[in-house]
Amino acid sequence: MTDIPPIITVINVIKQFGRFAALRGVTAEFESGKLYAILGDNGAGKTTLLRALAGLARPTRGEIAILGKSPKAACRDLGYMAHPSLLYDEMSGIENLRYFARLYEIAGDGRSRQVIRAVGLDPDLTRPVGQYSQGMRQRMSLARAVLHDPKILLLDEPFSNVDVHSAREMVGLLKAMRDAGKTIFVVTHQASLLEGVADEFVWMQAGQIIDRTKGLSRMGVQ
Amino acid sequence: MNSLWSIALATLAKDIRLEWRSKDALNSMLFFSLLVVVIFSFSFDPLAEESRHIVGGLIWVAFLFAAVVALNQTWARELRNQVLDAYRVSPAPANALFLAKALGNFIFVSALEALMTPLFVIFYNLRVLGPAWQLLPIVILGTWALVVNGTFFAAMSLRTRSREIMLPLLLFPISIPAVLGMVNATTSILTGEASAHFWLVLLLTYDVVFTTACLGFFGLVLHAE
Numbered sequence: 358m359t360d361i362p363p364i365i366t367v368i369n370v371i372k373q374f375g376r377f378a379a380l381r382g383v384t385a386e387f388e389s390g391k392l393y394a395i396l397g398d399n400g401a402g403k404t405t406l407l408r409a410l411a412g413l414a415r416p417t418r419g420e421i422a423i424l425g426k427s428p429k430a431a432c433r434d435l436g437y438m439a440h441p442s443l444l445y446d447e448m449s450g451i452e453n454l455r456y457f458a459r460l461y462e463i464a465g466d467g468r469s470r471q472v473i474r475a476v477g478l479d480p481d482l483t484r485p486v487g488q489y490s491q492g493m494r495q496r497m498s499l500a501r502a503v504l505h506d507p508k509i510l511l512l513d514e515p516f517s518n519v520d521v522h523s524a525r526e527m528v529g530l531l532k533a534m535r536d537a538g539k540t541i542f543v544v545t546h547q548a549s550l551l552e553g554v555a556d557e558f559v560w561m562q563a564g565q566i567i568d569r570t571k572g573l574s575r576m577g578v579q
Numbered sequence: 580m581n582s583l584w585s586i587a588l589a590t591l592a593k594d595i596r597l598e599w600r601s602k603d604a605l606n607s608m609l610f611f612s613l614l615v616v617v618i619f620s621f622s623f624d625p626l627a628e629e630s631r632h633i634v635g636g637l638i639w640v641a642f643l644f645a646a647v648v649a650l651n652q653t654w655a656r657e658l659r660n661q662v663l664d665a666y667r668v669s670p671a672p673a674n675a676l677f678l679a680k681a682l683g684n685f686i687f688v689s690a691l692e693a694l695m696t697p698l699f700v701i702f703y704n705l706r707v708l709g710p711a712w713q714l715l716p717i718v719i720l721g722t723w724a725l726v727v728n729g730t731f732f733a734a735m736s737l738r739t740r741s742r743e744i745m746l747p748l749l750l751f752p753i754s755i756p757a758v759l760g761m762v763n764a765t766t767s768i769l770t771g772e773a774s775a776h777f778w779l780v781l782l783l784t785y786d787v788v789f790t791t792a793c794l795g796f797f798g799l800v801l802h803a804e
Binding site for chain 1: 582585586589590593596597600601656659660661662664665666667668669670671804
């Protein structure tokens with residue numbers, strides 16, 4: 358650990374759904390300006406941890422501090438991309454982003470057009486998002502998450518159902534964002550895509566962080 | 580306050596655009612109301628005098644049932660692709676979303692009423708004997724009473740497994756005072772036999788109380804897991 362104060366602190370977080378504990382006492386600190394890949398099998402608690410950081414799942418016990426604030430209070434600093442697109446299928450990309458921009462009190466179309474171009478799409482595309490390919494939808498979803506220029510990005514399975522070429526392009530985008538100072542969390546099953554890009558791999562199992570490594574291989578684990 | 584109304588209006592415009600493109604709510608409401616008008620007109624075959632006494636009830640029951648269709652649709656489109664989560668992670672106030680949804684439903688149900696009322700007049704051979712202008716505040720207050728609670732309870736039943744059944748179960752009992760007010764006020768004006776003043780005051784009070792309560796509690800409903 359360095360002397361730089363952590364951007365996110367998670368202290369003994371437990372999240373229960375009825376009698377099932379999705380998170381079982383997660384404690385961790387995350388530094389600013391790094392790209393973290395969160396890995397683990399299905400049901401390991403990766404998505405629940407991400408939703409807790411986003412303020413969508415309130416911890417049953419424990420505490421999360423983002424820039425010293427609660428996730429809800431820090432919402433302007435958080436960008437969240439879920440496994441579903443979080444976009445209206447019946448509207449075009451620019452119409453979607455224009456609406457979400459209003460939620461963050463961003464005036465005009467300038468910023469929306471800029472982020473659509475940044476993810477490699479055309480802001481003048483009039484087709485509704487429902488008719489986009491999966492890769493385009495994922496990119497538009499990423500554009501929505503970065504619309505308000507958040508300091509922290511929480512991305513759940515951004516490469517799922519995306520072809521290898523598009524996934525590599527998205528990794529390039531994430532690398533550029535990390536290099537620009539953003540802190541990025543990526544939940545993924547395609548860890549190899551982030552090899553050499555992620556600063557740290559966070560391994561989860563049964564609702565707990567069991568390891569944190571600099572590379573993809575873990576000591577004593579195949 | 581500015582941001583609340585600006586976000587509410589943006590959300591309302593978005594909902595109207597989505598409804599215009601899909602026409603999900605309007606088509607189903609229209610079809611349902613048409614069925615009610617036709618079936619009841621064949622069942623009763625009412626004389627003009629008789630119809631003035633029963634049509635107040637028929638018309639509002641038809642609108643109440645039809646409104647449930649729109650109310651379910653309102654939130655259903657926020658569940659597709661989990662778009663509601665995008666709102667929940669934003670700094671936008673919960674009440675802006677509620678106001679937008681309630682106003683949107685008010686517009687959709689009012690459009691339905693505007694289309695269906697002439698049909699009721701024709702099928703039931705109606706002539707208003709009381710002060711006809713009073714029908715306007717009754718329609719406005721009555722429609723708002725239906726949609727304000729309906730929007731709230733539709734949001735509450737969002738995460739339940741059988742939400743389309745849950746909504747009427749929650750909404751209908753709590754709407755009884757409002758429905759009584761709408762039906763009696765409408766009947767008073769159609770027959771011209773009594774003043775609708777008491778029922779109008781009841782409707783107004785109902786609207787103020789439930790709008791305040793819904794605005795007060797909607798944040799809890801939106802952020803509930």
